[in-house]
Structure formats: structure tokens, C-alpha cells
Amino acid sequence: MNIKFYTKTFTAAVLGLFLANTALAVAPPTTVEYQPMVSTGLAANKPFESWLVFDKSFDPQVPGYEIPTGAKIRFTFPSQFTPEKDLMLGAVMIRWTQGAIPVKFTVAQDPKDQRVIEVQFAETLSTSGPGTPGIKAIHLRTPLINPNAGSYPILVEFIDAGPLTGSTRAIANITPTPVPNIAAYNQLHNNQDEDWQHVKSGAEVALPIDFLVTLPDQARSTISLKAADERNLSILSDGKRIGSISSKGAEISMTPQMFGPGYARLGIIELHAKAGATQGNAQIEAKLDGGTQCVINVVID
Numbered sequence: 001m002n003i004k005f006y007t008k009t010f011t012a013a014v015l016g017l018f019l020a021n022t023a024l025a026v027a028p029p030t031t032v033e034y035q036p037m038v039s040t041g042l043a044a045n046k047p048f049e050s051w052l053v054f055d056k057s058f059d060p061q062v063p064g065y066e067i068p069t070g071a072k073i074r075f076t077f078p079s080q081f082t083p084e085k086d087l088m089l090g091a092v093m094i095r096w097t098q099g100a101i102p103v104k105f106t107v108a109q110d111p112k113d114q115r116v117i118e119v120q121f122a123e124t125l126s127t128s129g130p131g132t133p134g135i136k137a138i139h140l141r142t143p144l145i146n147p148n149a150g151s152y153p154i155l156v157e158f159i160d161a162g163p164l165t166g167s168t169r170a171i172a173n174i175t176p177t178p179v180p181n182i183a184a185y186n187q188l189h190n191n192q193d194e195d196w197q198h199v200k201s202g203a204e205v206a207l208p209i210d211f212l213v214t215l216p217d218q219a220r221s222t223i224s225l226k227a228a229d230e231r232n233l234s235i236l237s238d239g240k241r242i243g244s245i246s247s248k249g250a251e252i253s254m255t256p257q258m259f260g261p262g263y264a265r266l267g268i269i270e271l272h273a274k275a276g277a278t279q280g281n282a283q284i285e286a287k288l289d290g291g292t293q294c295v296i297n298v299v300i301d
Contacts, residue, residue: 027158028065029055030170034292035139036183039216043178047087048077048144051094052156052170053137058096059196059297064134067103067125068162074110075117075140076155080147083114087143091119094137097184097195101125101135109143117142149176178216180291182235182243185212185268198299205273208257209296211286213267215242222264225256225271233271235288243288250300251276254284275300 033051035041041049052075056064067073089109093101103125110116117140127134153169186194187210194207213223213235221237225245228234230253235243247254257270273284279300287293 039181071161092139180288250280252282
């Protein structure tokens with residue numbers, strides 16, 4: 001027997017098995033993103049509140065992740081985050097943009113380490129059946145105060161989660177001050193998802209497109225839209241431009257909806273979209289100067 005060849009073969013087999021097991025030990029890649037309704041969640045010296053977003057498209061046709069009963073997801077924050085007793089702790093499981101999943105779970109701080117937040121599932125979160133594309137993000141509100149501006153790794157661990165079992169790190173980019181925040185807002189249409197709507201060529205999208213604008217460190221302004229042309233709108237705060245909405249990809253026209261002072265002071269803006277003659281994917285991109293951006297997809301069939 002060629003001992004050298006046998007040794008190399010055995011070593012390669014063991015290494016291959018190790019790498020295979022290591023791959024299984026990596027949890028879903030996770031990013032830290034702004035929670036849609038606050039502008040302070042990733043700001044220095046403010047309570048941490050954000051979305052932990054997994055590597056799945058928010059398209060309802062794309063399956064998310066299935067979580068078995070009893071599984072846990074643990075978030076371990078670095079020592080620079082400061083526990084605060086009087087702050088609220090909570091979580092929401094997200095299946096699509098602002099679409100909560102009606103699944104039973106608990107969320108708690110580890111009594112041995114207040115910088116550890118643990119979510120445990122009391123029932124299976126499935127990916128089968130209509131309206132159940134699986135989990136794609138977690139809205140996490142914590143009793144932790146953000147540190148000074150910088151990038152901080154959060155350890156994300158999936159425990160007893162079947163093939164998802166393992167760990168990864170999500171980077172929280174903390175800014176010196178809160179930033180203007182814009183996000184999809186689905187509350188005006190019984191929480192129906194405005195993103196990834198399908199529409200026939202030449203037809204108007206069934207649900208209007210709504211956004212919520214949250215401006216930091218100032219009284220609520222009157223937020224409105226002004227048309228520049230069919231593919232570009234300006235976002236205004238008390239008549240002053242603070243951002244824009246534009247369309248890319250397949251042709252689609254946008255018409256701003258005028259709201260009364262109530263919605264305008266809440267920062268809600270709305271547009272109606274109409275598909276052009278070309279099939280394909282159209283993207284409606286809303287962004288604030290010096291702040292966040294949000295993309296709504298319209299599929300023209």
C-alpha cells in the first residue's frame with residue numbers, strides 16, 4: 001500500500017467533512033438596517049432599534065427561512081452597548097416589507113448577560129401555504145443604548161434550528177446623530193403589501209405606493225410631493241426639497257396624491273403608479289438627502 005497516498009486521501013476526506021460541517025454551521029447572512037418608523041435606532045447614545053434582515057428577497061414569491069418549534073435566535077451585542085432598565089424590549093417577525101408573521105414566540109434578555117437578547121419560537125414558522133413565505137427579517141427593539149459612532153459586530157446565533165443552526169455576525173453602523181428616514185408604509189391599505197405588485201401593461205397598480213418620512217431632531221414638518229416629470233418626484237418638507245422619488249427599469253409613470261394636513265404632518269406621502277407598454281420590472285426609488293432610501297418593485301406582466 002502507498003502510505004503517502006493513503007494519508008493524503010484520508011486527510012483530504014477529513015478536511016472535506018470538516019468544511020462541509022463548517023458550512024452547515026454558518027447561520028443566514030444578516031444585515032442591520034433602519035427600522036421603518038424611527039430615525040434614531042442606529043444613532044449614537046440612542047436606544048438600539050432596527051431590522052435584522054436575512055439574505056432573502058422581500059418578494060412574496062421568494063421563500064424565506066423556516067424555523068422549527070423550540071428554535072432560538074440569540075443576539076449578542078458588544079460590551080460598548082449599555083443596558084438600560086426602563087427601556088422596552090420587543091420583537092416582530094417579518095415576512096415581507098412591514099408584514100408581521102402571526103407566530104408565537106418569546107423575547108427576553110439573558111439574566112446572566114443583559115447584552116444578550118434571545119428569541120425562542122413556541123411554534124413552527126413555516127414556508128408552506130399561501131401567505132407564509134417564511135421569515136426574512138426581525139424587527140428588534142432593545143433596552144440597550146447605542147455606543148459612540150462606529151461599526152460594531154452583533155453575534156447572531158441560530159440554536160436548535162435544523163439546517164440553519166450556526167452563527168454569523170451582523171454589523172451595526174452607528175451614526176453620530178439620527179438621520180432622515182424613509183420607508184414603505186403599508187398601513188393605509190389593511191397592511192396589504194405594496195411592494196412587488198404585478199400589473200398588466202398600460203394599467204394602474206392596484207395599491208397606491210405609500211412612504212413614511214421621519215425627520216430627526218425637529219418638530220414634525222408638513223411632508224408633500226411635487227412632480228418634476230412622469231418619472232421623477234420631489235419630496236418636500238414645508239415646501240423645501242429634502243429628497244426625491246424616481247423610477248428605473250421598465251417604464252412606469254408616477255402621479256403624486258395630495259393629502260390633507262393630518263397625513264402630511266405624520267409624514268405620509270403617496271403616489272399612484274401606471275405601467276407603460278414594456279413588460280419587466282420597474283423600481284420606484286425614494287431617498288432622502290443625507291438619509292436612507294427605499295425601493296418599491298412593480299412587475300409589469
